[in-house]
Amino acid sequence: MKQAFVTGGNKGLGFEIAKQLGQQGWQIIIGSRDAKRGQAAVDQLSDAGLTDPQYVVLDLSDSQTIQAAAKTITAKDADLQLLVNNAGIPGDMRTPGIESSMKDLQDTMQVNFFGTFELTQALFPLLKQNHGQIANITIPTTPNKLFNPFTYQTSKGAQNIMTSSLAMSFKTDGTPVEIYSVHPGPVSTDLNGNLQADFMQTAEEAATGVVRLITSDEPKQGAFLEVKPAIGN
Numbered sequence: 138m139k140q141a142f143v144t145g146g147n148k149g150l151g152f153e154i155a156k157q158l159g160q161q162g163w164q165i166i167i168g169s170r171d172a173k174r175g176q177a178a179v180d181q182l183s184d185a186g187l188t189d190p191q192y193v194v195l196d197l198s199d200s201q202t203i204q205a206a207a208k209t210i211t212a213k214d215a216d217l218q219l220l221v222n223n224a225g226i227p228g229d230m231r232t233p234g235i236e237s238s239m240k241d242l243q244d245t246m247q248v249n250f251f252g253t254f255e256l257t258q259a260l261f262p263l264l265k266q267n268h269g270q271i272a273n274i275t276i277p278t279t280p281n282k283l284f285n286p287f288t289y290q291t292s293k294g295a296q297n298i299m300t301s302s303l304a305m306s307f308k309t310d311g312t313p314v315e316i317y318s319v320h321p322g323p324v325s326t327d328l329n330g331n332l333q334a335d336f337m338q339t340a341e342e343a344a345t346g347v348v349r350l351i352t353s354d355e356p357k358q359g360a361f362l363e364v365k366p367a368i369g370n
């Protein structure tokens with residue numbers, strides 16, 4: 138059974154991606170910062186018909202949990218074929234970029250880039266062994282008048298470079314791991330205060346698009362795949 142690890146899988150888009158992948162036959166491991174929230178999500182995934190869903194505690198701001206999660210997955214789940222780097226935070230979306238606090242920038246970079254990279258690096262030997270794939274859930278980072286959150290875009294920009302740079306190395310070296318970005322488009326979740334508007338998708342709708350792209354047979358190395366364009370684009 139193919140195994141997938143979805144970070145931030147206890148709620149929002151990550152939970153729906155995990156659910157839909159599981160319903161298509163993947164064995165699912167979710168990352169959750171909190172053990173109780175992880176167990177509650179796993180119970181919901183079992184109720185949705187998934188076979189043996191699991192959680193590991195993962196806080197991308199805490200290197201110890203990143204290394205421990207990778208160790209547990211590597212020891213227990215040797216068939217891991219897919220890492221979905223979904224966990225993410227928006228940072229301060231209101232303050233004008235020039236007034237950003239260093240703490241907000243550092244905290245957001247830590248989760249969306251440093252921690253995400255550290256986890257990817259720690260799981261890479263297993264993904265390489267299994268000829269696996271890494272899907273980075275992200276956003277386009279060209280600002281426009283309607284959508285220009287400095288901290289969020291800066292951190293996701295770094296994550297996007299991680300995709301394109303590692304993809305280039307993998308292509309050049311013949312490394313059997315595919316890495317690509319998936320932009321879901323606007324989704325009503327806790328990340329945006331569950332914003333309701335006609336252009337917003339539900340997490341379930343967006344996850345259907347994300348899972349369709351992830352499971353497609355098309356070559357995806359280095360690609361920036363979109364379910365729906367960002368607001369203002």
Ligand SMILES: NC(=O)c1ccc[n+]([C@@H]2O[C@H](COP(=O)([O-])OP(=O)(O)OC[C@H]3O[C@@H](n4cnc5c(N)ncnc54)[C@H](OP(=O)(O)O)[C@@H]3O)[C@@H](O)[C@H]2O)c1
Nearest residue numbers: 145148149150170196197198223224225323324326327328
């Ligand atoms: N919503 C959108 O419109 C939209 C659009 C484009 C891209 N995305 C991307 O989609 C992804 C999922 O976002 P979402 O909208 O589903 O947001 P969400 O509902 O707020 O879910 C975010 C998930 O990330 C987890 N998380 C937060 N901080 C973490 C940390 N330090 N370590 C590990 N996990 C952490 C959260 O766990 P807790 O429950 O513990 O907080 C939660 O499981 C993000 O990468 C986001 O940038 C979202």
